[in-house]
Amino acid sequence: MIATTERRYSLEEYRAIAETSTEKCEYHDGEIITMTGGTATHSRISRNIVNFLDNNLEGTNFEAFNNDLRIWIPKYRCGVYPDAMVVDGQLQFHDGREDEILNPLLIVEVLSPSTQKYDRTDKFEMYRSIPSLGEYILIRQERPFVELYRKQSNGWLFSDCAGLENSILLDSINVELAMTKIYRNVIF
Numbered sequence: 001m002i003a004t005t006e007r008r009y010s011l012e013e014y015r016a017i018a019e020t021s022t023e024k025c026e027y028h029d030g031e032i033i034t035m036t037g038g039t040a041t042h043s044r045i046s047r048n049i050v051n052f053l054d055n056n057l058e059g060t061n062f063e064a065f066n067n068d069l070r071i072w073i074p075k076y077r078c079g080v081y082p083d084a085m086v087v088d089g090q091l092q093f094h095d096g097r098e099d100e101i102l103n104p105l106l107i108v109e110v111l112s113p114s115t116q117k118y119d120r121t122d123k124f125e126m127y128r129s130i131p132s133l134g135e136y137i138l139i140r141q142e143r144p145f146v147e148l149y150r151k152q153s154n155g156w157l158f159s160d161c162a163g164l165e166n167s168i169l170l171d172s173i174n175v176e177l178a179m180t181k182i183y184r185n186v187i188f
Helices: 011-020 040-056 115-122 122-128
Strands: 002-004 027-029 033-034 062-065 070-073 078-080 086-090 104-109 135-139 145-152 154-161 167-171 175-178
Touching: 002 086, 011 027, 040 062, 040 086, 040 104, 040 175, 115 122, 115 135, 122 135, 135 167, 145 167, 154 167
Parallel strands: 104 135
Antiparallel strands: 002 033, 027 033, 027 078, 062 086, 070 078, 086 104, 135 145, 145 154, 167 175
8 A cells, every 4th residue: 555645635536536546545534545456366365255255145135345345434534445345234325425335244354465464453443433343354365364353242352263174154144154265266
């Protein structure tokens, strides 16, 4: 991620830039952050997750989305693009826009060397301010390892899963996700 620090931008200026930009960019309370490209492994994992979620949520009230839909986080005045997410029921749009939602239930980030610290700390702090969020999943690229944070009444419960022979239960959507599905076509 590369921040533009020359000046601060209004949300309206950001939206105008984002609509015409050839690069994906996030908004962080006046700063525009250009997103770096991903690897083939990152892309495979993201695709695998969205495909799995989409297939397994058919006929339910849940809907999976890829990284083209932005989440607006009011408390931090941020618009970010997770690698995948699930929404329960109707989408709640920010400012009536169809490219910014407010109500993800489950968010997935595929970790990269350049973003893993941010995804675990500042970005997770921002995500935790979203009232609808129930689960946050971090997926490593270099080995089969998943970190899962689940909202509880007294905070966030952490668990992890390692090895292709295992699976994780996504409580928020009542789906079991096999590690082999996450890492399909990924070579370690």
